Amino acid sequence: MMNVRPSEARGHVNHGWLDSHHTFAFGDYYDPSHMGFRALRVINEDRVAPRSGFGTHPHRDMEIITYVLSGQIEHRDSLGTVGVLRAGELQRMTAGTGVLHSEKNNTGQELHFLQIWILPDRKGLTPSYEQKGFPEKERQGRFRLVVSPDGQEGSLKVHQDVRLYSTLLGKGEQTEYALAPGRNAWLQVARGSGSLNGVELKAGDGVAVSEEARLVLSANEPLEALLFDLA
Structure with missing residues (x-):
């Protein structure tokens, strides 16, 4: 949903x-x-x-x-x-x-x-x-972990069960994220436009996600987005 x-x-x-x-x-x-x-x-x-x-x-x-x-x-x-x-x-x-x-x-x-x-x-x-x-090269074409509860992968450490990812996508590029059972997500489009699981999005749009196992983010134009994986 x-x-x-x-x-x-x-x-x-x-x-x-x-x-x-x-x-x-x-x-x-x-x-x-x-x-x-x-x-x-x-x-x-x-x-x-x-x-x-x-x-x-x-x-x-x-x-x-x-x-x-x-x-x-x-x-x-x-x-x-x-x-x-x-x-x-x-x-x-x-x-x-x-x-x-x-x-x-x-x-x-x-x-x-x-x-x-x-x-x-x-x-x-x-x-x-x-x-x-x-660096951009670490975020290009993929969800790069930037904030987590335990500082995994060199991310900043936050005192909550939240994982924050950053991604940069070129026009026509896409990336995927597997959302574990019982987890929720929020996607925030910072710049550009694209779609999440086929739903069209533009800069400034946010999406609350639940009961979705697979998230596919595609870019219609160069896109920057944040993905929050939440309990």
């Missing part, structure tokens, strides 16, 4: 410096029928204007994943972490008992990224931070 969340149905806010689309309820956008999917709580597609960004603010008891599509983002937090993420790089921040952080676009170009929140498997975790790049 597949349930498509169309790009145009997402919540939308534009603050001038920030243009953001919300797949699930977030901030002032409240939709009781779209509060998340399984442990997946937030997928925000954010475009941040040059020389601007999110000032220092708090989080707690959330696993926060940042996935950069273009541009770069500077991260600073109360753990003393300072990092710069570029396209193809991800960060995982465990907010746990509480952390302060800022995310800034200090360049002259627009920043385009996905902000993802995952509910942790327990509250009160010790805050921590992790960052890693995944």
